[in-house]
Amino acid sequence: xxxxxxxxxxxxxxxxxxxxxxxxEGRCFMCYENLMKYENNRVEFETPHWIITxxxxxxxxxxxxxxxxxxxxxxxxSDLTKAERADLPEAIVKVEKxxxxxxxxxxxxxxxxxxxxxxxxxxxxxxxxxxxxxAIHQPVRMKLxxxxxxAA
Numbered sequence: 001x002x003x004x005x006x007x008x009x010x011x012x013x014x015x016x017x018x019x020x021x022x023x024x025e026g027r028c029f030m031c032y033e034n035l036m037k038y039e040n041n042r043v044e045f046e047t048p049h050w051i052i053t054x055x056x057x058x059x060x061x062x063x064x065x066x067x068x069x070x071x072x073x074x075x076x077x078s079d080l081t082k083a084e085r086a087d088l089p090e091a092i093v094k095v096e097k098x099x100x101x102x103x104x105x106x107x108x109x110x111x112x113x114x115x116x117x118x119x120x121x122x123x124x125x126x127x128x129x130x131x132x133x134x135a136i137h138q139p140v141r142m143k144l145x146x147x148x149x150x151a152a
Contacts, residue, residue, distance in 0.1 A: 006146075011119075035051060048083070061138040062140055115147070116144065
């Protein structure tokens with residue numbers, strides 16, 4: 001049985017502890033009804049099918065790390081309705097305009113999170129902006145594949 005969180009994908013002990021607490025409560029922190037209860041997240045704005053929030057645990061080196069979270073609990077792009085799929089690029093455009101982004105990267109993992117490096121099995125996309133200041137700039141890395149410990 002797949003657990004709701006992939007603890008091995010946590011990037012910090014604080015994130016791992018929050019994941020453990022939420023798993024014990026039986027909550028997916030990305031589900032719409034729970035997102036506002038999760039103390040590190042806030043909804044910036046919404047589209048009909050996507051919730052836009054800053055990542056509570058941004059990747060190292062990011063100036064902005066914004067999440068587009070599917071309003072429904074789905075784990076794969078193929079689980080989305082046609083309307084949900086059509087709304088995703090519209091949500092990206094809203095993010096671009098809202099934060100006046102002239103350059104960014106987009107990352108998304110889909111399907112079984114034991115193999116794609118995600119920490120939670122709820123479909124979401126990452127919009128990532130790195131720092132431009134040469135004094136603090138570093139490449140931003142997003143894990144896109146993994147092997148579960150029990151499969152090794």
